[in-house]
Amino acid sequence: MAKITELQVNGARCPIEADEATPLLVVLRDQLGLTGAKYGCGEGQCGACTVLLDSNPRHSCNTPVGKAAGHSITTIEGLAANGRLHPLQQAFLDSGAFQCAYCTSGMILTAAALLRVNPHPSEDEVRRFMNGNVCRCGTYPRIVEAILGAAETMAKNKS
């Protein structure tokens, strides 16, 4: 089995050592100390492990690290730019869009991918896009509110 020795994470080249089949999640958490991505199910059903691969949301729990090598990986730790929270992070704070917050990293990264391809989603589009992410505490309405709020902020920042 081929060994993977480097990943491109949050804009930096990170040396690692893993078999290509090792889940990306395990490498991020245990080798790179990026524990913002969470294990929730191991089968891509809950979205707690979501990271961005070239700006697309991926379940890192069932993405082999070999498939991630050579791509640009963004984790929740890399979302804030220049010490400023991403508008989605700020919106989640402002809306109180969490209880236990174990799902929050995955929610924010999935939402970031949504707003990249659809900067002005309707409420229903948000629900459809986010449906693969589980919040067991049931804060869904506030998460929708936060995402719509962030979309507004980002539109304002652009203009």
Added chain:
Amino acid sequence: MSANLGPQFEIEFERYELSAGLPYHFELGRREFLKVFGGGVAVVLIVPRAEAAQESGRRQRGFEESMPAEIGAWLHLSENGAVTVFTGKAEVGQNIRTSLTQAVAEELRAPLGSIQLVMADTEKTPFDMGTFGSRTTPQMNLQLRRVASACRDLVIALAAKGWNVDAKGLVAEDGEVRDPASGKALSYGELARGQALAKAVVAEDPLLPASAWTVAGKPLPKVNGEDFVTGRHIYTPDVKRPGMVYGKVLRPPSYGATLESLETSAAAAPNVIVARDGDFVGVTAPSEPQAEQALAKLEAKWKTVPGPSSRELFQYLKANAETGGRGGEPFETGSVEEALKSAEARLEQTYTVAYIQHAPLEPRAAVAEWSGGKLTVWTGTQRPFGVRLELAEAFRIPEDRVRVIVPDTGAAYGGKHTGDAAIEAARLAKAAGQPVKLVWTREEEFTWAYFRPAGVIEVRGGARADGTLTAWEFHNYNSGPSAIRTPYEVPNQRTEFHPARSPLRQGSYRALAATANHFARESSMDELAHALPHGGMDPLEFRLKNLKDERLRAVFQAAAEKFGWGKSQPAGGHGLGIAGGVEKNGYVATAAEVAIEDNNVRVVRVVTAFDCGAVINPDGLKNQIMGANIMGLGGALFEAIEFENGRVLNNRFSKYRVPRFRDVPAIEVVLLDRKDIPSAGAGETPIVGLAPAVGNAVFHASGTRLRSLPMVPNGLKA
């Protein structure tokens, strides 16, 4: 209710008796405080023994050996003005770190940013029974308020002494004491400087009335929210210790299986350790994948035992039920038989609820470390001191050699009362001679964590033609006694809880059996309303006709008004339902609108009215009520554990459906803020109205009465 309900109900018992006054005074461990805090002002709250010592007669301690058992919480004001508050409660997503900080800020009149809470660390915080039963707000919130107000009085007294003025003329505000007469002001830090004060307070200090709250009662964002949106917060599965290795546990193929033989040679590899202790088998390795590989290479032979399946569950529970004994005496008044004979409308029905899993997104996990004969365990649990005792018993060491630390946890919902993962990790760490991290897989969660009890509920009811209830009989088999008594006025009643032998390991779940009992009762009330002569009676009118409790009437009326109950007919294929009740001093009524679409039930709109006394954090409270309704949707509509011969068949999220974004209805919350009534907890009770309201709405829409939770795991059959 008797506490004597047998082992599986031991942890469900959670009603304490409050007793006033102190039986005796003791010397406060002042020296120990000052050793730890190094000066400043410390205030300790003394909890009367009867309230503190409820856990099965087990002794309890906090703060190592030096601290007496009666301490409920304490607060330290340092010489630089930093306030640290110590409480044994755990943050599991209910946002009590925020609401408790808010309570302290309010009474101490100090900025939120100056206050830090140290929670659920058995070596640092005082003993606490556990974080369950919605006790934090009615109890700990009040206790911390007392501690904080005492500290405020102390700093005011210090200022008064320093300025040689009457304390009554001084004002404490925003972390400083001011003298309006002279214009002098000193910060709390300046006042604490050079002091070594330790004061004990009991429950009698006057508190601000709820109407005078300034910070409390207003929405407040999560105090450490930024740690969560940036991924910085360290949950138990994120804890890393020097030299730490990863553990995995070999699970039996089915419940009750015993290990006959184990062949480990294929798993042998450098730095892989296999541990066997009776039927417990586990491995450790330098990485999680290596541990998984080693586990897969173990060759174990198990002796299995047959067990019932979920298909015959309800017959099994009835056949294995007890009457009297562990279930306590039945509640009986009048004669149900006589009243039923003369009733003009009758009901006799059976309702069932399935086993379900809490499925918190953070699975059970622990990091265990032995050092110098002492064990430290990080784990997500609602009972840090209970888990400490479990660990001490498991390893036959004194409790003061065990420290349990609970990082703010990825939810629990009543499911994390035990220390399973903690004990396993500690056993593996002992074998490995290194710290061990153990994180349960989702499949392990769905099989080896305890379940919300399944149950069978039989109801008989009778009413006169004018809608007056005359007879009520209610038997709950296995699911539990919470909220089992009807809040309606009925002269002839018989209510009984029958414990049964449970085929699955069962324990607490958000709101306990109040969900099952409300489902059965509020569905029955609906059925009775429709069964009345002359075309039945409006279900809300029928309830109000038989209800005297003013607070319950008020939430029913508030929910109905917001919902527009009785104002208009729903669209075709839609139906409306209402249900409510009272539990743990919380009064709830929920109205729901459902749509039947292609034989599926979609909940369109929910209105919940809730009264838990004075509202402390309306924003957090609304979040809890919405969350409870959404969580409740799962158990109401589709969540159920399927099992056969001691194996869980649907042990993954791909096979066990939980509520998702697209399942969520429009939810409106009406808060009845009763400033004149002490706050009750609110994390649980709001869940109980949803299932019966939805069931009643489905009947309204389709004429089909659904009497089993979940109601539509496979859609609505025609």
